[in-house]
Amino acid sequence: MTSVLFACSSSNMQVNTPPETSKTIMNDSITKTMKVLLLNGSPNKEGCTFTALSEVAKALNENGIETEIIQIGSEAIRGCIACAKCRETGVCIFDDLVNEVAEKAKTADGFIFGSPVYYSGINGTMKSFLDRLFYSGSRHLAYKPGAGVVSARRAGTVAAWQQLNMYFTINNMPVVSSQYWNMVHGNTPDEVRQDKEGLQIMRTLGNNMAWLLKSIEAGKEAGVERPKQEPRERTNFIR
Ligand SMILES: Cc1cc2nc3c(=O)[nH]c(=O)nc-3n(C[C@H](O)[C@H](O)[C@H](O)COP(=O)(O)O)c2cc1C
Numbered sequence: 214m215t216s217v218l219f220a221c222s223s224s225n226m227q228v229n230t231p232p233e234t235s236k237t238i239m240n241d242s243i244t245k246t247m248k249v250l251l252l253n254g255s256p257n258k259e260g261c262t263f264t265a266l267s268e269v270a271k272a273l274n275e276n277g278i279e280t281e282i283i284q285i286g287s288e289a290i291r292g293c294i295a296c297a298k299c300r301e302t303g304v305c306i307f308d309d310l311v312n313e314v315a316e317k318a319k320t321a322d323g324f325i326f327g328s329p330v331y332y333s334g335i336n337g338t339m340k341s342f343l344d345r346l347f348y349s350g351s352r353h354l355a356y357k358p359g360a361g362v363v364s365a366r367r368a369g370t371v372a373a374w375q376q377l378n379m380y381f382t383i384n385n386m387p388v389v390s391s392q393y394w395n396m397v398h399g400n401t402p403d404e405v406r407q408d409k410e411g412l413q414i415m416r417t418l419g420n421n422m423a424w425l426l427k428s429i430e431a432g433k434e435a436g437v438e439r440p441k442q443e444p445r446e447r448t449n450f451i452r
Pocket residue numbers: 255256257259260261262263328329330331332333334364365366367368369398399400401402
């Protein structure tokens with residue numbers, strides 16, 4: 214099944230809408246069209262990370278899920294300055310792509326974070342972006358499924374992938390898994406395309422996320438509510 218690609222307001226964003234008929238793939242009782250935001254932390258707009266994210270997006274589209282790939286890594290995204298103004302205003306004091314994505318996150322149903330591996334971690338721009346997105350807007354992502362995807366020439370993938378998983382697991386987000394840890398290998402998109410196992414891991418991830426999204430939606434329609442949160446305990450050091 215092919216997906217429809219159409220232009221959107223910002224050059225940072227690429228939206229894929231599954232064809233109308235794709236809704237019929239879903240359980241008849243689930244009528245909501247769901248959407249997953251895929252963030253590309255790499256400065257290479259159509260590089261290795263993008264190639265991996267595109268494979269996840271394709272699988273999601275084939276399951277009737279709308280996707281949008283948002284280009285993060287080529288922007289000048291500064292880090293969090295711990296001013297805590299977002300605690301008062303609900304948005305980051307630096308009004309850039311972070312606030313734009315936080316706004317989109319309100320209506321999104323799931324998230325894939327993609328990053329190239331830089332010195333065995335995620336790249337700096339992605340780190341700055343995610344720190345500010347979660348510090349100012351984590352409530353918009355909470356209880357929605359997420360998964361990280363990393364691309365490396367050779368090594369450091371697991372450490373970088375774990376770094377991405379930390380954002381989900383501090384924020385009540387179900388983490389979607391695949392048949393292996395979510396990584397591709399290559400220094401160019403062509404090399405990534407030769408990583409057949411890596412691409413299969415991406416497709417499995419997309420299928421698994423679609424399954425979880427539909428299960429959550431079916432649960433909602435059957436009256437299953439989000440768990441109630443206890444008043445927050447904050448123990449800053451061990452007494
Ligand atoms: C500053 C920098 C650091 C890198 N560090 C690593 C590393 O630790 N391990 C590795 O295997 N590749 C490393 N690489 C290579 C990239 O992770 C790899 O080429 C990746 O697939 C590029 O993805 P992209 O095309 O989406 O940018 C590094 C590249 C750069 C520019």
